[in-house]
Amino acid sequence: MAEENAIDNAKEKFSEISVAEFFSKNKELAGFSNPTRALYQTVRELVENALDATDSHGILPEVKIYIKEVEPENEERPARYEVSVEDNGIGVPKTVMAQAFGKVLFSSKYVIRQTRGMYGLGVKAVVLYSQTTTGRPITVVSSQEDSNFVYYQNIKIDIKKNEPMVVEDGQLDKRSSWHGTIASAIVEGDWTRAKPKIIEYVRRTAIIAPYAELWLVTPEGEIYFFPRATKKMPKPPREAKPHPHGVDLEQVRSMLMSTQAETLLDFLKEEFQGIGDKTATEFLRHVGLKPDINPKTLLKKEKLKDLEALVTALRNYRGFKGPRSDYLSPIGEELIELGLTRMFKPEWVKAVTRPARAYQGHPFIVEVGIAYGGAIQPQEEPILLRFANKIPLLYEEKEDVSYKVLTNIDWGRYGVQEPYQLAVLVHVASTKVPYKGVGKESISEIPELESEIRNGIHEVARSLRIYISRKAREELAKEKIVSIAKYIPEVARSLAILSSPPEDPNRYRELEPKVMELLISKVAASIEMPKIDGRQEDPRLIVERVIKGVSIQEVS
């Protein structure tokens, strides 16, 4: 019987959907799971595009975010908001504008470079969300620096075809030197719930990019302004060639197809990063392939074994230099310390930029900053601030590799007491951040990354331990000085009186300052103050401060 049913039902309807339809049906994959998250994600994606268009190209960012309620919520649906983000970036060329905003998987992010955008999806996910919830296109206004025009387009996505539909477009003469992009989308959202997250997002962006000027204008008309704290910027990331450890068979095949190199040796030298003549020659000897063959012969079917051997060796050969980290753009210790100081006004702050490492051929740099004491509110757990390629990550903290590492740190070992007045910042910069999902909220537990984050936290925490223990020693020394110094005036006077000749009892007045000076020097010299971050208190000043506070009776 069951078998008979099977025949009746054995008609599966196969069909193809476009990638636009895929992400439109599964909006939660890109972070648009409900009106709160969707509004937050809309702001994020537009802001991250804005920043990628500025600091990644050496421009000091000025980013303005306007969120306006355009229709209030009603019984039937959430409110609608217009989210506009303006930047002073390089602008979008007119020729690619429609596709860059209206075609999923068309992007400037498909190169090997450290960018905030990673998947080439974000802004298109905004457009998909906007048009499926409110039916409205995204409006893009943009001008490049060398252009005489400002272009604008209203763009939707033909979801079935994954093609842009330009609903309206035009151009204006440019009178000013303005360049940049303004992107505006109208989306369903829940501002009340999203508000704290959005403000926190902007605030953390200001921490990680203190060289940016950020404005957030809320639907209530509140203005959150984060002024530029420095003009110093990290050097922009640069595009890199693939590292041999990071390629796979298909990628090498496609590199072979497009290469101009005429020998296998040249192919290696020209198409990969960090392979020079010597390394390439040694490597090919190791693989057992002739350096002067035409690389394209490896594409032949009968050469599959050779190609496989080449790729396996490329992925694993230990003689290559590590992935180029000089193409990455870490924030730098100074800017991290500045950002943390500005945010927390701590008693102590320190950051470290770790040396570059690699996982699966992708270079990465971990940076860790710790702020301690001062105005930090005491908490049950240390505050964790996560960043990846200069993006703050706010959701799904407990799933993040940094959270895992942080919860396993024994802060007692570093002299930090509960409740914690401690904020730990972790920044991961990479040409490929291993996010858990396309919504870019948490980072996977890649062993190389995990260990670098642990090392980074330990490194800064060791400085913190030294600071805390020296501070404790300083406290102790101070107490000692105070407890001795407070007797100095009395002792000095007594000694002076004792040493005065009986015929001239007032002589003590002359002797007293000398004895006092002697005692001060002795006491000050006997106690060594610890050096804390290069600063060392002068014990003499402490002694003098104490003495100043002691009054002794005049000798009658």
Added chain:
Amino acid sequence: MAEENAIDNAKEKFSEISVAEFFSKNKELAGFSNPTRALYQTVRELVENALDATDSHGILPEVKIYIKEVEPENEERPARYEVSVEDNGIGVPKTVMAQAFGKVLFSSKYVIRQTRGMYGLGVKAVVLYSQTTTGRPITVVSSQEDSNFVYYQNIKIDIKKNEPMVVEDGQLDKRSSWHGTIASAIVEGDWTRAKPKIIEYVRRTAIIAPYAELWLVTPEGEIYFFPRATKKMPKPPREAKPHPHGVDLEQVRSMLMSTQAETLLDFLKEEFQGIGDKTATEFLRHVGLKPDINPKTLLKKEKLKDLEALVTALRNYRGFKGPRSDYLSPIGEELIELGLTRMFKPEWVKAVTRPARAYQGHPFIVEVGIAYGGAIQPQEEPILLRFANKIPLLYEEKEDVSYKVLTNIDWGRYGVQEPYQLAVLVHVASTKVPYKGVGKESISEIPELESEIRNGIHEVARSLRIYISRKAREELAKEKIVSIAKYIPEVARSLAILSSPPEDPNRYRELEPKVMELLISKVAASIEMPKIDGRQEDPRLIVERVIKGVSIQEVS
């Protein structure tokens, strides 16, 4: 200066990648993040396809999984395994075979139906992983029941174009009545680490589908055989029309384009589920649209406001019936209890299939089973078994909505003591399971779902509390019976002796059984045993058991 740099750098390279290239570059998104996970994911995807081809079509599944090491690991790379999965399902038609295995986003899953596959990605992700790590195609052998041939194809994906490449194909005459599919992929993997997860995966599949026969043959040649425990199968899921609460503007637009309906009223009745003539008429009155207009007029630009109003009302109108749950295929209480019993041999087991609910227009059913005591190993936390559309979910437990709910249950309230001898099974069946990622490992915290899971656990736990408290009462009653009953023989004899006439002292032998019987009845009647799951112990039997164990001295 910075501005000048900007000009130099202001050349963004925009490019388009295919969806195959996207998932090839970002394999971790589909669960292929390292050799262990990748091997596990390969098995999963093939098994889930196999099961979808059987029980979803009323066929009792026989699924055989063979994992063979084809090349050992060496210094440079992980070992390679051939993973073959054979099913007795409906087979793949020759006409779509290449695309179904060799084109991302071509699938039979893009209908509204409860299936294990959800995104139409899984098996293609296997092919992408296989060909980028080992360069090998997937081999598919398949025959449909009504076909006279067995077809086979070796399929790869042209990643740049997202098109299938058939490397080899052919057909054989079919001599037997076999139908089904065998899919084999050769992938890099780490069997040693993946082994426990893969075995657990198959074991849990056997729990949730006790009507399936499952074989796993490991690289070591071990055979794990899970025989069919029942021939009873849940009714297969059926394809549904969209529920109005689940559509969006774009979807309605595309439904309007393809509809055959000539009036708006008919459009609603024909294209949506659960809208009859009366509901449609009332609904259109509510929206203020005429029922007899041609629905396609709403596609006109000037009718956008009307279309928007229609969609908003569709999404929110309260007069519609809930999404059809009779199209879903829950497992059923009986099969869940059977599966849990088979796996845990518990002292107590119970399952509940909750009434259907909906989120965002998608119907879902939560099922909860609890096994308690018996052979369950005591643990610090209850064991959680997560399932979605009959798939076991093993990774990323802590991110799952069920974990969140479970950790907030106060088991003390239900009389369950630590350490826990407790296993909680949660199954979510839906036409759209809200996974957090395309790797299908954890379910999002959708409020409607969270509350149903909580209700389900509470419901079963309340029965458990009753069981535990009745068992405690039973224990108490038993103790009471025992403590009284053990005196019955002595008392009965004494009474019998006392009641015997002095002239016939042996009369007591006659009286004794009568007195005994009287006492037994009295004691048994005085104590009420609690009813536990319909079973109630007979106190008389307990009394008799006790008495049997008591020996009293013969009267001398």
